[in-house]
Amino acid sequence: MNASLIPPARNRAVVRRLTALSAVGLLTVLTGCAGTAGPAGPASAPDGGPVSGGILDVSISAEPGCLDGHGISATQQQFLGRLIYDNVVTLDENGDIAPYLAESWDVSEDGRTYTFHLRQGVTFSDGSPWNAEVLGQNFEHMRDPATKSPLAAAYIAPYVDGTVLDEYTFEAHLAYPYTPFLYTLAQSWLGMNSGKAIAESPETLCQEPIGTGPFTVADYQPGQSISYAKREGYGWAPEWLEGDGEAYLDGVEVTLVSEPVIRHQSLVSGQYDLTENLAPQNAAAVQADPGFTYENLPRTGSPYVLSFNLSRAPFDDLAVRQAFAAAVDTEAVTESLGFGTYTPIDGFLSKESKYYDPSVEGVLTHDPERADQLLDDAGWTGRDDEGFRTKDGERLTVEVPTVESSTPSPLLVQLQGEARKVGFDLRIIQLPQAQLTELRYAGDYDALAGVWHTNTTDVLFIRYHSSEITGERIGQNSSYVNDPGLDGLLSTAREADDGPEAEEAYSKAQHRLLEIVPGVPLYENPSQFAYANTVHDVTVDTSHPVPVLTYAWKAE
């Protein structure tokens, strides 16, 4: 298997305006499709200039059921939210905080007071204005239990209250210094809703969300489609989008197409212009087609990890964790699982994340001999008649629950095979979603597979700080890591301003995780989408690598 077959994660300096030309060029250079029909020239833009008008037909793999970003945690909101919402701030092409609906902001010396100076002249699509009071209303709406927020409320948990200093100046008070605050405000789930709608009819926001964004929801058929219309008079896009004024497209028609094979076929047949999710098995076909652009971009945050449960046997033993990690040939598993489109990783933070430390690479390596040695030393020396290791008559068993489906998770089946080679009995337990969720929060499992995307390196706090262990509240530390040293580093990092102090703390934390081995890192969490080359200027931002259509246009 050749590593160069994998379309690599592009670094963020490149992830900017992906004209059809640059994207196809990159793919040709980087994928090295071993002489197979490489993409020919893209459909050239007539005179190079953008064309106004037209409806972009988009297929998506799942639909959140509610379009108010504050009330959901669905992955698709990353893409859908960018259509109708603007955020207080944005991440620019370098991943740095940049102005959006706030022109500037000041952070107090103690890191607990944020003063936002808001952009003037912005209106919501219901005609109501954007101002300091509305920003306060949005914070309240996110944390109002009636919003039933599964995500946004937790992101702004340190927010205590706010003061409207004048019409366009808002002061937010935090309970403790929390540098990720601005990053989370740039995420699609935390887009700004109309203050008028929040005050008058918050219950309608799920079905009829009102934002300031480049498009508005014209019609929503839950479970089927969402029709977006261009917002007349829009003119406050962030600078990195390199555009002015209204969107070029008249509208975007988003249709739910849940079957991957149908998403692929309906894209190549021309029924849709873009699909938000192209399954890995169809990647090669689309890449080879000169009429299409295929994008495979890593999401920042936690990569795909098989997390161990450190709170119970057998993974309460460091040696067993190290042995399991050494037993898995991550490259081979990833290669076959992603049809060559997944990028293997051996650390606990996505390489695209801020403060990623490359010196973590090469530590957690595939080494079956070491795995055997570690297990022998840990006392798992017996073998039962099926060839699994035993200790005191008990088999070395790992139970991994997963959601029920017609075919067991291909990832777990592969891991099962890898682990068996050194004597682990990995059991895949298939359960309905409801039961799985309960089990997950009860901590009743040996390992769980999952990803967690966010645009801040605070993901390490969310995933591995002891206060994020599910107890009174629900947390994402599903590994039950409870390490005072790591806790200290992660708290320091989130409280420090962006800079050397945060960098050092995050670097140490990444190395400490290699010592703890809270799981096996597998591969980067990819955003894989594709579109016809008649579509131009599809951009992606550095918070979420999903298509942003504000200044995309269609050549006819």
Place this chain on the structure above:
Amino acid sequence: MAVLRRVLTRLAVGVGVLWGAATLTFLAVHLIPGDTALLILGGPDARPTAETLAQVRTDYLLDQPFTVQYGSYLGHLLQGDLGESYRLRLPVTEAIGQQIGATAALAAAAVVVALPLTFAVAILSAQRAAWIRSIVSGIEVVFAATPTFIIGFALLIVFSFTLRWFPIGGNQGPAALVLPALTLALAIFGTLSQVLRNELEDVLEQPFILTARSRGMRDLPVRIRHALRHAAMPVLTMSGFVVAALLGGSVVVETLFSRQGIGSLALASVYNKDLPVIIGIVLLSAAVYVVVNLVIDLLYTFIDPKVVTA
């Protein structure tokens, strides 16, 4: 009077059926393990705060014992209030209302294709040469036995992926309705046509058919005017099967063809344990059954007056 009493009795039984359906579904969903509040708040990606969880438990009475939840549910049901969807955060009636048109159109289109096809094939093939009957019967068995998902996929591969005559999915326009309706229709046709032909063959053996023929009637009019009327009774009795095939098939067909409708709503709701919507759809299905059976009962009286004696 007899007819009126019949209708009233049937209606009373129907209400009982609806109550039973509501109760059984409520019980079944209640018994599925899993914390509904956690499920509502988004599954594996979520980090709900304690306040939010408490709010959800209070709003949906999840902290109350089963009897209280059931009593409250039944009370609201009697007032025509099906509750609010956990997932869509809409009244259930509205959630179902949004989808019912699409499924009704699909079902109607399937019936419009399936019934003429069934009658034409059965009438033309009954009591024909053995090889004709074997071929036709073989085709019917294939359609009756093949899962809807596979029929749909085969149609997609031939007519959408390869020939590109029809769109691959979606609800837009009549062209998008053709393949899904055909998929459902073929499944119904397979079974129905077998039953109808067997009946026709029995009837065609009867002395009155011989009488009709001896009067010089041509073959096709004999089949249509004399035999069909007698043979149609069992087909009518199978309307329950047809309704079941349409409702059950819509789950598969709507998912495969990315269509809006009750089927895909049902699937999404079961997956998310969206109890109010699940019960709403079960009640709707039960109501459709009750009404269809009532109408069929009345139709018997017109087709075969002997039935009224009951």
